[in-house]
Amino acid sequence: MEGRRTLGARERILATVDSIPRGSIATYGEVAREAGLPGRARLAGRALRGLGPRSKLPWWRVLGAGGHVRVAGAARAEQIRRLRREGVAVSASGRVDLERFGWRG
DSSP states (O other), X not given: XXXXXXXXXXXXXXXXXXXXXXXXXXXXXXXXXXXXXXXXXXXXXXXXXXXXXXXXSOGGGEEBGGGBOOOOHXXXXXXXXXXXXXXXXXXXXXXXXXXXXXXXX
């Protein structure tokens, strides 16, 4: 039973991420809330972590609280590159203005 519930939650999270429009971002907490899982930001992060940088699902549009890029290494550079390619301004510290680019699902 637990496996089914987790799988359903993951599917809802991925569907929510897939609905974030180009040029917009959402936080892990917002994705969880939109997926019907309020308070489960870490679950949203775990669901995305398994995708890999080459996934066609727009994982790069999901950021940490406050609009901060939270991934590290090559994935961090790739996330920033993809966001900028979509017209999202990312500061040198890896922060995006949520008021300007935030998604209102």
